[in-house]
Amino acid sequence: MKALTQSEVEERLKELPHWMVKDGKLHRSLQFKDFVTAFSFMTGAALIAEASNHHPEWFNVYGTVRIDLTTHDAGGISKLDFKLAKKLNELAGAYL
Amino acid sequence: MKALTQSEVEERLKELPHWMVKDGKLHRSLQFKDFVTAFSFMTGAALIAEASNHHPEWFNVYGTVRIDLTTHDAGGISKLDFKLAKKLNELAGAYL
Amino acid sequence: MKALTQSEVEERLKELPHWMVKDGKLHRSLQFKDFVTAFSFMTGAALIAEASNHHPEWFNVYGTVRIDLTTHDAGGISKLDFKLAKKLNELAGAYL
Amino acid sequence: MKALTQSEVEERLKELPHWMVKDGKLHRSLQFKDFVTAFSFMTGAALIAEASNHHPEWFNVYGTVRIDLTTHDAGGISKLDFKLAKKLNELAGAYL
Numbered sequence: 001m002k003a004l005t006q007s008e009v010e011e012r013l014k015e016l017p018h019w020m021v022k023d024g025k026l027h028r029s030l031q032f033k034d035f036v037t038a039f040s041f042m043t044g045a046a047l048i049a050e051a052s053n054h055h056p057e058w059f060n061v062y063g064t065v066r067i068d069l070t071t072h073d074a075g076g077i078s079k080l081d082f083k084l085a086k087k088l089n090e091l092a093g094a095y096l
Numbered sequence: 097m098k099a100l101t102q103s104e105v106e107e108r109l110k111e112l113p114h115w116m117v118k119d120g121k122l123h124r125s126l127q128f129k130d131f132v133t134a135f136s137f138m139t140g141a142a143l144i145a146e147a148s149n150h151h152p153e154w155f156n157v158y159g160t161v162r163i164d165l166t167t168h169d170a171g172g173i174s175k176l177d178f179k180l181a182k183k184l185n186e187l188a189g190a191y192l
Numbered sequence: 193m194k195a196l197t198q199s200e201v202e203e204r205l206k207e208l209p210h211w212m213v214k215d216g217k218l219h220r221s222l223q224f225k226d227f228v229t230a231f232s233f234m235t236g237a238a239l240i241a242e243a244s245n246h247h248p249e250w251f252n253v254y255g256t257v258r259i260d261l262t263t264h265d266a267g268g269i270s271k272l273d274f275k276l277a278k279k280l281n282e283l284a285g286a287y288l
Numbered sequence: 289m290k291a292l293t294q295s296e297v298e299e300r301l302k303e304l305p306h307w308m309v310k311d312g313k314l315h316r317s318l319q320f321k322d323f324v325t326a327f328s329f330m331t332g333a334a335l336i337a338e339a340s341n342h343h344p345e346w347f348n349v350y351g352t353v354r355i356d357l358t359t360h361d362a363g364g365i366s367k368l369d370f371k372l373a374k375k376l377n378e379l380a381g382a383y384l
Contacts, residue, residue, distance in 0.1 A: 035143070035334070035337070035338055035343050036140050036143045036187070036338065037140065037187075039334045039338075040136045040139050040187075041136065042330075043135065043136050043235065043238075043327075043331065044132050044133065044135070046323070046327045047131070047132045047136075047238060047239060047242040048132060048242075049323070050239040050240075050242060050243045050323055050324065050327075051242045051243045055349065055350050056348075056349070057347070057348075057349040058347070058348055058349075059345070059347045060344075060346055061343065061344070091132070091133075091136075094190055094191050095190050131238070131241070131242055131247050132242065135235075135238045139231075139235065139334075142227070142231045142331075142335060143334060143335060143338040144338075145227070146227055146228065146231075146336075146338060146339045147338045147339045147341070149339070151253065151254050152252075152253070153251070153253040154251070154252055154253070155249070155251045156248075156250055157247065157248070157249040157250075158247050227335070228332050228336060228379070229332065229379075229382070231331065231332070231335060232328045232331050232332035232335075232379075233328065235327065235328050235331040236324050236325065239323070239324045239328075240324060283324070286325070286383050
């Protein structure tokens with residue numbers, strides 16, 4: 001798995017709403033109405049991540065979830081991160 | 097906590113879509129598109145149940161979730177079951 | 193994926209503590225001390241199941257979890273069920 | 289709910305293994321063997337937090353979970369944080 005170049009990342013970001021590059025990682029911040037909804041989303045995301053064998057760095061407090069994706073083995077953002085981000089967007093769509 | 101009479105249960109069911117009485121318990125069957133979605137819902141439902149200190153009997157296989165609610169201490173269906181059922185309907189609305 | 197014969201199942205069960213055949217499925221019943229512990233286990237089990245793309249039929253009420261495993265495509269109990277059962281035993285070992 | 293004084297916090301920390309004060313919050317870092325175990329713990333912790341109506345700020349990546357507790361309404365660390373921290377220690381004991 002190779003890291004994508006900056007221009008490849010920018011190109012792919014055009015088709016990935018809600019995500020940006022922050023500190024060299026693919027980043028999305030989500031705001032749910034409460035903890036129940038936020039953690040339900042996180043559980044779905046955890047199932048997707050484990051099945052992909054690709055895990056997020058993420059932070060939660062109450063209804064806020066902040067996700068950072070990067071591929072350690074590639075030393076940057078790879079296709080794996082975009083693939084996971086896309087699935088998380090689909091899942092989040094159910095709640096937001 | 098007292099069990100509701102049959103006519104009280106029937107009255108309350110009119111305002112609780114998707115639920116019925118089955119084997120003396122308040123019952124709803126839900127069909128999600130996949131396991132990820134079903135188990136995300138279950139986690140939200142688990143959080144609600146634990147915070148209410150009132151827990152479901154429930155069954156899951158893949159996208160199917162079947163829930164039965166009753167109040168053991170009351171020996172039947174009580175207001176607690178209707179309260180939990182209503183919250184589960186709200187939660188399920190996000191997915192279905 | 194092929195169903196195992198009855199003697200193959202019996203042979204494998206010797207090395208799989210806590211499980212039995214019930215209604216043609218691989219069955220284990222677990223008793224946790226409370227709902228929090230039971231549902232924590234279930235979440236770990238859900239992650240394992242989703243990553244294996246092999247899902248249980250399971251029932252929960254409070255601290256009780258009952259699991260049935262079968263392989264629909266094989267029309268019976270297969271190696272996949274024993275593989276999942278073994279992983280669930282390892283996970284349950286942390287709690288029980 | 290009032291914030292505890294620094295000396296009250298220090299006194300209580302003596303009976304709360306694994307926790308320290310970091311950036312004005314009660315902090316514990318946990319290392320699980322894998323994501324499945326870490327997220328199972330997090331789900332148990334989420335159930336406890338929701339039932340306490342007191343939620344953590346927390347970060348996860350793979351087997352690492354970092355938890356910060358503070359009471360916004362009190363403007364600092366309160367008894368609620370110590371109560372939750374103690375329950376999380378008990379839950380973590382099952383895994384670590």
